[in-house]
Each structure stands twice: as C-alpha cells, then as structure tokens.
Amino acid sequence: MALEYRGVSKDFVTNPDNPLTAVRDINFRVEEGEFVSIVGPSGCGKSTILSMTAGLYQPTRGEVFVSDERVVGPNAHVGFMLQKDLLLPWRSIVANVEFGLEARGVGKAERRERAMKELRHCHLAGFENHFPYQLSGGMRQRAALARTLAIDPEIILLDEPFSALDAQTKLLLQNSFGGTIAAAGKTTLLITHDLAEAVLMSDRILVLSERPGTIVAEIRIDLPHRDQPLKRRVLPEVSRYAAELFGHLKLEEKAL
Known part of the structure; x- marks a missing residue:
C-alpha cells in the first residue's frame, strides 16, 4: 500500500x-x-x-x-508507534503486545503465538509476564514496538x-x-x-x-x-549523506 x-x-x-x-x-x-x-x-x-x-x-x-x-x-x-510507549500498567507485557490483536478479534492461541514471536524479535523473551513498571524505559519501548509489529500492518x-x-x-x-x-x-x-539512523x-x-x-x-x-x-x-558514503542532511538543516536555520 x-x-x-x-x-x-x-x-x-x-x-x-x-x-x-x-x-x-x-x-x-x-x-x-x-x-x-x-x-x-x-x-x-x-x-x-x-x-x-x-x-x-x-x-x-x-x-x-x-x-x-x-x-x-x-x-x-496502518500501525502507529508513538514516542511514548503507552503500555497499559495493569496488563503484563505479553498482554500489552496482544492488545491490538485482541481488539481485532484474533483468537487467544493465535494472538499469544504472534505476541511471543514479536517479543523474541525485540529481545524481550523471558519478560513476557512482567508488568510495565518492572521494565526499563528502553525495554518498554521495545515492547511497544513488538505491539505495533504484532498486528502485521501493511x-x-x-x-x-x-x-x-x-x-x-x-x-x-x-x-x-x-x-x-x-x-x-x-x-x-x-x-x-x-541523521545517521535516517541514512541507514x-x-x-x-x-x-x-x-x-x-x-x-x-x-x-x-x-x-x-x-x-x-x-x-x-x-x-553514510557520513557524506549525513553531512548533506545536516547542511540542509543548518542552511534552513540560517535563513530564519
């Protein structure tokens, strides 16, 4: 699409x-x-x-x-991952990842399988039964990414x-x-x-x-x-592209 x-x-x-x-x-x-x-x-x-x-x-x-x-x-x-993780504090990590699938009516066994797959992909296997308050900020962000990927958006x-x-x-x-x-x-x-992330x-x-x-x-x-x-x-060439991007941003700043 x-x-x-x-x-x-x-x-x-x-x-x-x-x-x-x-x-x-x-x-x-x-x-x-x-x-x-x-x-x-x-x-x-x-x-x-x-x-x-x-x-x-x-x-x-x-x-x-x-x-x-x-x-x-x-x-x-469309799957949308915001800057804030917006995990639901009363749900376990795996239940948070399942949330979008649950809202779409996906069966319990399938949504658990898909959620666990994305948790492994995001290096969170073993933390599925933890709650958001038990995870670091970076781990919470990875859980939010797993939640986005689990619904398999186009x-x-x-x-x-x-x-x-x-x-x-x-x-x-x-x-x-x-x-x-x-x-x-x-x-x-x-x-x-x-800028390097954008180029990569x-x-x-x-x-x-x-x-x-x-x-x-x-x-x-x-x-x-x-x-x-x-x-x-x-x-x-990555550095050259990043420098080009930085140049556009600095030129824009000077034009103000």
Missing part, C-alpha cells in the same frame, strides 16, 4: 485570532514497500504528519491517501521508536527491524532526529523547515543493504 499527501496543511486553533500552522502545503508520495524518513527541527510538524496519516485528525487543507483512499479516520492497515508509522534505547540495543533493533520490514515489503514512514534505514529522506513545516529537500539514498543497516553503516 502507498501513501500520498496532496497539498496538506494543518492549523491548530489555540487562539482564534492567531491559529498555529504546524505544516503547510505538504506534497509527497511513499510507494508501496518504500522506507521514507522525515527529519527536521523540533516542533516543525513531523509528528503532525504521522497523526494525520493515522487518521487521528484531519488536515485543515489538502488530503492524505492510503492506497488511493482518502484518510477520514483510523485505518486498520503501513508502519514510526515516531522516534529507537530514541530511548541504549546504543547497542538500538543498532541491533535497527538491523533486525530493517530486515523484517524489507522482507515483508512494508511501506514505512519514520520520524527521527538521528531509508530509501529516501525528506527534510522539513522550521514551523510551519514545509519540505525543503528530498534526498534519495543510493546505497545497498537497506535491509541490513549494520552492513550499510560501514559504507563511507
């Missing part, structure tokens, strides 16, 4: 006389199976783009499409999913996750402040301006091993 944004702007009316425009005139398309990252300054509307894609609220102007169908509300084809939206992880676990999960979504052909949109995992990167966010650059990552970020990491 593909994503498309046609002339999308979003205003938040906190003051009727002075509405806040988060993003303005956003136009881009994410092809089926493509991995696109969005980078930009804090507060430039990156998360707003994901929220509109997930159908959590509507654009003020323009339209968002999932597989040529306009987004008018939450979509069963489109995955990621809002800084690896930001709370230690460096070693972050690299391992980037590599594992990159391979999983590439093999499954998932269409993925990632928000990140980590993406087919394309979009750079947003300061608020109101507009697309100021689009960089295609012409490197092998998108399905193996650890292999891509050692390529000398």
Whole structure:
C-alpha cells in the first residue's frame, strides 16, 4: 500500500485570532514497500504528519491517501508507534503486545503465538509476564514496538521508536527491524532526529523547515543493504549523506 499527501496543511486553533500552522502545503508520495524518513527541527510538524496519516485528525487543507483512499479516520492497515510507549500498567507485557490483536478479534492461541514471536524479535523473551513498571524505559519501548509489529500492518508509522534505547540495543533493533520490514515489503514512514539512523534505514529522506513545516529537500539514498543497516553503516558514503542532511538543516536555520 502507498501513501500520498496532496497539498496538506494543518492549523491548530489555540487562539482564534492567531491559529498555529504546524505544516503547510505538504506534497509527497511513499510507494508501496518504500522506507521514507522525515527529519527536521523540533516542533516543525513531523509528528503532525504521522497523526494525520493515522487518521487521528484531519488536515485543515489538502488530503492524505492510503492506497488511493482518502484518510477520514483510523485505518486498520496502518500501525502507529508513538514516542511514548503507552503500555497499559495493569496488563503484563505479553498482554500489552496482544492488545491490538485482541481488539481485532484474533483468537487467544493465535494472538499469544504472534505476541511471543514479536517479543523474541525485540529481545524481550523471558519478560513476557512482567508488568510495565518492572521494565526499563528502553525495554518498554521495545515492547511497544513488538505491539505495533504484532498486528502485521501493511503501513508502519514510526515516531522516534529507537530514541530511548541504549546504543547497542538500538543498532541491533535497527538491523533486525530493517530486515523484517524489507522482507515483508512494508511501506514505512519514520520520524527521527538521528541523521545517521535516517541514512541507514531509508530509501529516501525528506527534510522539513522550521514551523510551519514545509519540505525543503528530498534526498534519495543510493546505497545497498537497506535491509541490513549494520552492513550499510560501514559504507563511507553514510557520513557524506549525513553531512548533506545536516547542511540542509543548518542552511534552513540560517535563513530564519
């Protein structure tokens, strides 16, 4: 499934006389199976783009499409992982991972099997019967990632999913996750402040301006091993791409 944004702007009316425009005139398309990252300054509307894609609220102007169908509300084809883990404190970790499957009416045995598979994938085997308060912040974030993957969405939206992880676990999960979504052909949109992460995992990167966010650059990552970020990491071109991204961000800052 593909994503498309046609002339999308979003205003938040906190003051009727002075509405806040988060993003303005956003136009881009994410092809089926493509991995696109969005980078930009804090507060430039990156998360707003994901929220509109997930159908959590509507654009003020323009339209968002999932597989040529306009987004008018939450979509069963989309999995959305937020910056906060939002685990339910009264449910065990495995029950949290099962939550989306349970809501979709998946049988108990199948949802347990799928939840345990994703917990192993996210290096949480052995912690399935723990509760959120018993896990570190990074482990909770991994549990939230397992919950997103368990519903097997065709489109995955990621809002800084690896930001709370230690460096070693972050690299391992980037590599594992990159391979999983590439093999499954998932269409993925990632928000990140980590420029190297964007280069390691993406087919394309979009750079947003300061608020109101507009697309100021689009960089295609012409490197092998998108399905193996650890292999891509050692390529000398990674630093060049990261420097190019940083240059766009600094140029944008100087233009203000």
